Amino acid sequence: MKRVIIGLSGGVDSSVAAYILKEQGYEVIGLFMKNWHDDSVTISNECPWLDDSNDAMLVAEKLGIPFQTVDLSEQYKERIVDYMFNEYEKGRTPNPDVLCNREIKFDVFMKIALELGADYVATGHYCRKGTIQKEGKEIYQLLAGIDDNKDQSYFLCQLSQDQLAKSLFPIGELTKPEVREIATKLDLVTAEKKDSQGLCFIGKVKLPDFLQQQLKPKEGVIVEIPKEQEVFSHVDTEFNSEEEKLKYLSRKIDYKVDYGKIVGKHQGAHYFTKGQRKGLAVGGTVEPLFVIDTDVNENVIYTGQGKEHPGLFKKALFVTNEELHWVREDLELNSGETIEVMARIRYRQSLQKAMLHKVESGLYVEFEEFQSAITAGQFVAWYSGDELVGSGVIS
Incomplete structure (x- = not known):
């Protein structure tokens, strides 16, 4: 039996993901990540992580799987919160959810899981993993979830081949209503629970209040x-060159x-x-x-x-080499190469036709239509069909 450690967040998605893994014959262990201690910035006086951790424990009990909590608040502060303050200070708008997956769930958390003898780490993300053979080598694909309305591949746009190799996404083939239905049938405490809002793991915060802890107000x-x-x-x-035109457009x-x-x-x-x-x-x-x-x-x-x-409108954006990431390293563009893709600049946006232009200093993404509010610090992700191929931080 392969051992899978699942990040049980206390929500319905990870609860059902744990159940599916168990049904598939894996040895499943539930781990709850505690990432935040400071309740002074949450909006309501409820303590969100405590409720979530209790729900996660009740789900594990119901499914008959071992459960424990890990405290990652130190790494979370260092890698996510400090980064956010830093970005806002520079006038950029970070995406903590994307970072959280790259830095916490699929890095710090994954290392802990592997130390506990896990073969895989699983999450309740609405996306799928594909495997193809290329030149005798296994290559992993990050595919959109079946549920168009919930596809979360964008949030995982910074994952690497090594991280994907060890990841499982058990609910990627399901729609949200199907997930809720399974949870209801199993009588799980999370069946009717609303989707969490706000910063990943911190819960609902008033962003200005949160930022004011470090960034002082000034009129x-x-x-x-x-x-x-x-x-x-x-x-x-x-324009004397295509690059000059792209520089102008972005x-x-x-x-x-x-x-x-x-x-x-x-x-x-x-x-x-x-x-x-x-x-x-x-x-x-x-x-x-x-x-x-x-x-x-x-x-x-x-x-x-x-x-x-x-x-508000622009037709192109630029990503520097340092902030450029290919999930499919084998499809990486060389300087001077272009390729047609579908791309998005935020989670909920429908995919847009675009051209990627690789230049010496980085990558231009040129859209067919004008895009509203292209924001520095956010992530652009590009797809080939339903496969997320690469991403980068908008510079």
Whole structure:
């Protein structure tokens, strides 16, 4: 019997995943990760990890599998929380869920599991793993989950071949309603439990409160840039090369305060992100204001009216070599090569047609259609069919 250690989170997905593994004849052990101690930043006075850990324990009891808790809060603080503060300070918007999978679940947690004699680590992610033979070598594929509505392959876009080799995703072939149905039949305590919201493992936090622990509030101005500002008028430029054109399409516009008018005040540019609408507290505009850019050095937030504002849209983005990752290393592009893919720049976004252009310094992703709120620090992931092939941090 192969031994599988499953990350039991206290949610319905990992509960059913554990049950399926048991049915498939694996020796299953449930492990709950405790990753956060500081309850001063959670929104409600409930203690989310305690409830989750109790639910995970009840599920393990019901399924008749051994259960224990591991405390990873130190590594979590170091690798996720500190990284987040650092990114926000630089004016970028990190994706803690993607990082959490790469750094915690499939690294720290996986190492613990392997030390406990596990052959595999399993999670309740809605995605699938494929295996193909190529030149006599086994290659692992990260495939989208069957349930289009719940596919979570994007969150695993930073996994490596080594990590995939040791991973199992038991519910990838199921839809969410089917998972709930199984849990109900088994009378699991998590059957009706709502999907967790908020930061992975920390629960619901007010992000500004959370960030204020390290990033001190400082007052700055909110500037509204009109749609007609000439910085948005595209000059028909002659480009000397494809790379020059891509550089132009993915450029960051350098806004100045006198491009628009001051419409309000804020408590710190690093609390805001591109595309954000809530929290600006500026009224009296015909259409709602959206953040089109933040300048953390000058502490200015630039906004525009309406979700069609030209300041929100771009056709291309750039990923540096240091932040470029191929799940399928065998498909990596060489400098000068291009390939057509489907790509997304956020979890819930439907896949978009795009071209990848590999250059010396990194990779350009050029979309067929304009994309709204391409945000530095977030991840772009690209697919071939239903296989996630690679990803990178938007620079």
